[in-house]
Amino acid sequence: MYxxxxxxxxxxxxxxxxxxxxxxxxxxxxxxRGVLERGVLSGQLAPEVRGLEREFxxxxxxxxxxxTNSGTSALHLALIGAxxxxxxxxxxxxxxxxxxxxxxxxxxxxxxxxxxxxxxxxMDPAKVEAAITSRTxxxxxxxxxxxxxxxQPIAELAVRRGLVLIEDSAQAIGARYRGRMxxxxxxxxxxSLQSSKSMAAGEGGLLVTDDEEVYRKAHAARMFGEDxxxxxxxxxxxxxxxxxxRAYDSAAVGWNYRTNELSAAVARAQLRRxxxxxxxxxxxxxxxxxxxxxxxxxxxxxxxxxxVPAFHKYRVQLDASKxxxxxxxxxxxxxxxxxxxxxxxxxxxxxxxxxxxxxxxxKMEAASAGRPDRRVxxxxxxxxxxxxxxxRSVVLFSQTYPLAPQxxxxxxxxxxxxxxxxxxxxxxxxx
Ligand SMILES: Cc1ncc(COP(=O)(O)O)c(C=O)c1O
Numbered sequence: 515m516y517x518x519x520x521x522x523x524x525x526x527x528x529x530x531x532x533x534x535x536x537x538x539x540x541x542x543x544x545x546x547r548g549v550l551e552r553g554v555l556s557g558q559l560a561p562e563v564r565g566l567e568r569e570f571x572x573x574x575x576x577x578x579x580x581x582t583n584s585g586t587s588a589l590h591l592a593l594i595g596a597x598x599x600x601x602x603x604x605x606x607x608x609x610x611x612x613x614x615x616x617x618x619x620x621x622x623x624x625x626x627x628x629x630x631x632x633x634x635x636x637m638d639p640a641k642v643e644a645a646i647t648s649r650t651x652x653x654x655x656x657x658x659x660x661x662x663x664x665x666q667p668i669a670e671l672a673v674r675r676g677l678v679l680i681e682d683s684a685q686a687i688g689a690r691y692r693g694r695m696x697x698x699x700x701x702x703x704x705x706s707l708q709s710s711k712s713m714a715a716g717e718g719g720l721l722v723t724d725d726e727e728v729y730r731k732a733h734a735a736r737m738f739g740e741d742x743x744x745x746x747x748x749x750x751x752x753x754x755x756x757x758x759x760r761a762y763d764s765a766a767v768g769w770n771y772r773t774n775e776l777s778a779a780v781a782r783a784q785l786r787r788x789x790x791x792x793x794x795x796x797x798x799x800x801x802x803x804x805x806x807x808x809x810x811x812x813x814x815x816x817x818x819x820x821x822v823p824a825f826h827k828y829r830v831q832l833d834a835s836k837x838x839x840x841x842x843x844x845x846x847x848x849x850x851x852x853x854x855x856x857x858x859x860x861x862x863x864x865x866x867x868x869x870x871x872x873x874x875x876x877k878m879e880a881a882s883a884g885r886p887d888r889r890v891x892x893x894x895x896x897x898x899x900x901x902x903x904x905x906r907s908v909v910l911f912s913q914t915y916p917l918a919p920q921x922x923x924x925x926x927x928x929x930x931x932x933x934x935x936x937x938x939x940x941x942x943x944x945x
Pocket of ligand 1: 610719
């Protein structure tokens with residue numbers, strides 16, 4: 515009979531057995547050295563930036579790709595490229611990272627949050643339809659945690675209602691939905707290259723589109739609204755990397771959303787191992803899922819037949835009532851988290867409230883109360899599924915030690931630790 519670590523037993527997962535993310539090897543070092551030796555650190559036509567754009571466009575099968583300094587700026591550029599304007603409404607999920615909604619605010623547009631469905635944490639198509647008004651211009655579904663959301667009905671809805679579809683694939687680089695790469699099914703798709711993501715470049719983002727107008731508008735907005743055309747590449751010279759034939763004539767409001775050569779070079783090295791890490795994460799997710807599914811009341815992420823997830827996060831839902839334990843879901847969640855951490859597991863919550871619960875949106879709702887023409891409703895009662903998921907789930911592994919690079923023996927140890935903790939839930943809760 516074992517003793518749990520919270521009861522003084524030996525932790526199941528030995529200290530020091532996790533692999534840290536991002537995994538940086540000789541390829542990244544060589545890439546960075548190459549940039550330093552070349553001496554060109556930036557420029558939207560510089561070789562690493564353009565190389566990254568070409569390689570990523572080829573990887574996902576898109577006509578155009580723009581590298582940016584963050585996933586958030588890529589989302590903002592996609593909205594600009596799609597012609598979203600101040601006052602337009604953009605439908606986003608209530609369960610996402612704040613950046614999805616923040617990009618909408620950057621454009622002066624209004625995020626309208628809808629609740630998600632509990633299987634893949636994607637926006638609920640029926641609720642998207644109900645949220646559409648005469649001011650709605652776009653829908654931004656999110657492939658949360660790297661699992662593609664149920665996109666088909668949302669894409670059909672967008673076509674039927676004449677709305678723009680932009681995919682937030684920040685967490686789903688390399689994932690597939692019905693054979694198509696996540697991020698390539700709408701007018702534009704956006705990805706993040708921030709350090710925790712599957713292609714970690716420190717900071718950075720990517721926008722892909724097949725639409726030349728979206729590409730050109732986003733291209734200009736990335737650099738101060740200048741019409742610095744992609745064709746200019748023909749006259750780019752490394753010897754005059756900081757000069758070139760720039761017109762210095764802004765035709766519209768723009769930003770400086772360019773990335774830099776060091777980040778782009780690291781991203782290119784990471785791109786070469788993307789398939790490897792995604793495949794390893796999927797194999798581990800399946801292994802762990804098989805073990806966790808044996809425990810009543812424990813729901814690990816599903817891998818549906820029509821999707822290939824790129825497991826960025828591994829969220830496990832808990833229902834204590836299925837093992838005859840009556841307790842508030844957050845109390846169960848927090849007790850399990852503490853017990854698993856004591857067993858040596860990395861466990862996080864990654865957000866505890868729907869995005870519209872954040873102070874910014876509370877303030878926006880309060881400020882809009884006296885303005886019937888600008889009224890926004892961020893009543894949290896509208897997002898019961900998001901709240902239930904957050905109240906009753908934990909994320910196994912963390913951003914510093916995610917699932918993808920961990921060896922199978924460690925993943926097995928997580929399954930063992932979880933089974934021990936869940937089987938002794940009353941004792942875990944009593945602590
Ligand atoms: C779902 C989602 N959207 C957008 C972003 C924004 O990306 P970045 O942090 O690169 O701006 C993130 C990053 O965490 C994300 O998880």
